Amino acid sequence: MPENLSEQITDTTPSAVTEATAAAPAAAPEDDGVDIRFTDLNLDGRVLAALTDVGYEKPSPIQAATIPALLEGRDVVGLAQTGTGKTAAFAIPALSKMAELADINGGPSKNTQVLVLAPTRELALQVAEAFTSYAKHMEGFTVLPVYGGSPYGPQLNGLRRGAQVVVGTPGRVIDHIEKGSLDLSNLEYVVLDEADEMLRMGFAEDVEKILSSTPDEKQVALFSATMPPAIRRIAKKYLNDPAEISVKGKTTTGTNTRQRYLQVMGPHKLDAMTRILEVEDYDGIIAFVRTKMATEDLADKLRSRGFSAAAINGDIPQQQRERTVEALRDGKIDILVATDVAARGLDVDRISLVVNYDIPHDTESYVHRIGRTGRAGRSGDAILFITPREKYLLRSIEKATRQPVEQMQLPSTAKINELRLNKFAEKITKTLATEDVSLFRDLIANYEREHDVPAAEIAAALAIMAQGGQPILVQDIPVAPAGQRERAEGRKDAFGSRGPTRTLTEGNATYRIAVGRRQRVMPGSIVGAIANEGGISSSQIGGIDIRADHSLVELPADLSKDQLRALSRTRIGGELIHLELDKGRKPSGNRGAGEFKKPFKKDFPKRDGDTRFSGDASRKPRHGKGAGAGAGRSNAQSEQW
Numbered sequence: 001m002p003e004n005l006s007e008q009i010t011d012t013t014p015s016a017v018t019e020a021t022a023a024a025p026a027a028a029p030e031d032d033g034v035d036i037r038f039t040d041l042n043l044d045g046r047v048l049a050a051l052t053d054v055g056y057e058k059p060s061p062i063q064a065a066t067i068p069a070l071l072e073g074r075d076v077v078g079l080a081q082t083g084t085g086k087t088a089a090f091a092i093p094a095l096s097k098m099a100e101l102a103d104i105n106g107g108p109s110k111n112t113q114v115l116v117l118a119p120t121r122e123l124a125l126q127v128a129e130a131f132t133s134y135a136k137h138m139e140g141f142t143v144l145p146v147y148g149g150s151p152y153g154p155q156l157n158g159l160r161r162g163a164q165v166v167v168g169t170p171g172r173v174i175d176h177i178e179k180g181s182l183d184l185s186n187l188e189y190v191v192l193d194e195a196d197e198m199l200r201m202g203f204a205e206d207v208e209k210i211l212s213s214t215p216d217e218k219q220v221a222l223f224s225a226t227m228p229p230a231i232r233r234i235a236k237k238y239l240n241d242p243a244e245i246s247v248k249g250k251t252t253t254g255t256n257t258r259q260r261y262l263q264v265m266g267p268h269k270l271d272a273m274t275r276i277l278e279v280e281d282y283d284g285i286i287a288f289v290r291t292k293m294a295t296e297d298l299a300d301k302l303r304s305r306g307f308s309a310a311a312i313n314g315d316i317p318q319q320q321r322e323r324t325v326e327a328l329r330d331g332k333i334d335i336l337v338a339t340d341v342a343a344r345g346l347d348v349d350r351i352s353l354v355v356n357y358d359i360p361h362d363t364e365s366y367v368h369r370i371g372r373t374g375r376a377g378r379s380g381d382a383i384l385f386i387t388p389r390e391k392y393l394l395r396s397i398e399k400a401t402r403q404p405v406e407q408m409q410l411p412s413t414a415k416i417n418e419l420r421l422n423k424f425a426e427k428i429t430k431t432l433a434t435e436d437v438s439l440f441r442d443l444i445a446n447y448e449r450e451h452d453v454p455a456a457e458i459a460a461a462l463a464i465m466a467q468g469g470q471p472i473l474v475q476d477i478p479v480a481p482a483g484q485r486e487r488a489e490g491r492k493d494a495f496g497s498r499g500p501t502r503t504l505t506e507g508n509a510t511y512r513i514a515v516g517r518r519q520r521v522m523p524g525s526i527v528g529a530i531a532n533e534g535g536i537s538s539s540q541i542g543g544i545d546i547r548a549d550h551s552l553v554e555l556p557a558d559l560s561k562d563q564l565r566a567l568s569r570t571r572i573g574g575e576l577i578h579l580e581l582d583k584g585r586k587p588s589g590n591r592g593a594g595e596f597k598k599p600f601k602k603d604f605p606k607r608d609g610d611t612r613f614s615g616d617a618s619r620k621p622r623h624g625k626g627a628g629a630g631a632g633r634s635n636a637q638s639e640q641w
């Protein structure tokens with residue numbers, strides 16, 4: 001063993017340190033030692049003054065590169081990762097130009113001069129806010145966000161009054177164009193912000209439609225974190241000899257790890273896992289689960305299905321953990337089932353596949369987890385199990401890793417069975433070739449004669465014995481059709497089937513947790529956290545009432561000390577929940593109606609309206625992808641869930 005294992009287990013690797021920094025809020029985008037200052041860039045004085053107000057000292061690399069090109073009037077394609085300051089990269093030159101135009105024309109134009117398209121309501125609002133702050137000293141200048149899922153009235157009024165800068169989601173922008181409320185005929189400058197995200201959300205057609213209804217003489221800037229072919233095509237079609245500016249930032253994960261996800265419902269995870277193990281080529285595997293208990297549980301189940309698996313978690317003594325890791329390194333076991341804590345910094349070259357059996361608590365953990373493979377220059381694979389309701393978290397993961405996570409399909413029953421039958425046949429062939437079968441052959445021959453049973457029948461009986469009671473063929477895993485799946489699960493997870501809880505079930509008590517609407521908790525995350533950390537079955541969790549800054553949860557009155565201790569340390573979205581009995585309420589049957597007065601369903605996240613992850617809700621029926629696609633901020637808060 002080359003190094004001290006205890007170090008490997010407790011230390012964070014150097015790459016982990018960069019990962020952590022990368023996830024921190026971007027106070028100032030990566031300082032690559034650019035020595036240009038904003039004052040060197042020929043910007044309008046009013047814009048410069050606003051930059052001083054917001055405290056920007058010098059341009060970020062992407063800004064330093066794109067601002068001069070945009071001021072010159074060139075079309076620009078700007079590629080840089082999240083958090084590198086792309087908004088200001090297009091907003092500052094746009095405003096500077098508009099300010100100068102206003103001077104020439106003796107006052108700001110009444111027309112919409114700048115149009116920014118952004119993928120989500122949240123991003124549109126953020127961009128509009130940024131524009132507003134940079135335009136602070138520009139008199140008579142208005143920035144108007146327009147996005148779906150909110151009433152038309154105020155937006156119509158705003159457009160009627162005139163806004164030089166309109167920032168909108170594609171769907172709503174088209175609506176306004178079609179209604180005649182948004183006139184783009186005097187447009188000077190169009191920006192496609194987070195272009196890759198827009199395409200991913202299915203806005204390609206809308207974006208093209210908008211672009212083709214703008215005047216020919218205009219400047220176009222396209223900003224994106226990645227450059228998939230579809231974006232290249234749009235750039236080619238709608239941009240005029242663009243300056244392509246690409247700023248390399250650090251990627252948090254090695255590109256030699258392929259990331260995939262499998263949509264699977266909780267109860268089918270184990271079957272999904274075993275199917276994957278049957279078809280994937282792997283060397284060593286690490287499977288991550290949320291709780292210590294789950295590590296033992298999954299390792300047991302895998303062993304009973306014939307895989308060589310072992311658990312490591314924080315409760316297992318250090319020495320034993322070291323032995324287990326050593327066994328994995330030596331190939332004595334193939335699968336390590338671990339919690340995030342126990343596997344921190346784990347460095348075993350043999351690990352070729354990371355299975356995120358339970359989705360991690362935040363993107364940073366995800367990055368750590370998949371960093372356990374693809375080591376020492378090898379290639380690695382990462383598979384994420386994701387329940388339909390967790391699916392909206394994918395975007396944040398892709399943002400954090402700056403890599404796409406491809407969908408994978410569960411290996412089909414037919415494929416698995418074919419493999420199994422082949423293996424079965426191979427085993428017979430191999431045994432015949434390598435073993436001395438004479439003794440058994442005589443026994444069988446005797447049996448055949450004495451019982452007058454054909455040899456094939458006898459062989460079949462022996463095969464059943466050899467299977468040790470395990471069926472050789474797998475059964476289909478029931479999966480609801482795509483559309484229904486989410487609803488079906490939603491219903492189950494939301495225990496809507498229990499209906500609104502008005503009175504406590506006998507034997508239950510009301511507990512209070514210190515997170516509520518303000519912390520943006522959702523019933524699903526409460527159930528998940530309590531079930532996982534408290535080892536409580538979700539069927540034991542009753543009504544949930546999410547209040548402004550706390551929530552009430554109905555749980556068994558007789559929780560053990562251990563469960564209470566675990567739950568008091570549990571976090572949801574990074575916040576300790578401080579679970580405690582709700583004071584003044586007896587842990588017994590009867591309590592007046594109205595305690596959980598809100599039917600639970602109402603609390604269930606309406607994702608269309610969820611400001612963090614909402615898409616352009618008004619277009620949702622057409623695109624079907626709007627909701628749930630990521631809100632693209634890389635600040636620490638939005639990367640936690």
Ligand code: ADP
Pocket residue numbers: 026027028029055056057058059060063080081082083084085086087088
């Ligand atoms: P991106 O669009 O590339 O993801 P943003 O435009 O949202 O990044 O900027 C990320 C953060 O950096 C924002 O909080 C923004 O206010 C800040 N920022 C942008 N430019 C500068 C700068 N030149 N100096 C300091 N902070 C900046």
Ligand code: MG
Pocket residue numbers: 086087193194
């Ligand atoms: Mg941005």
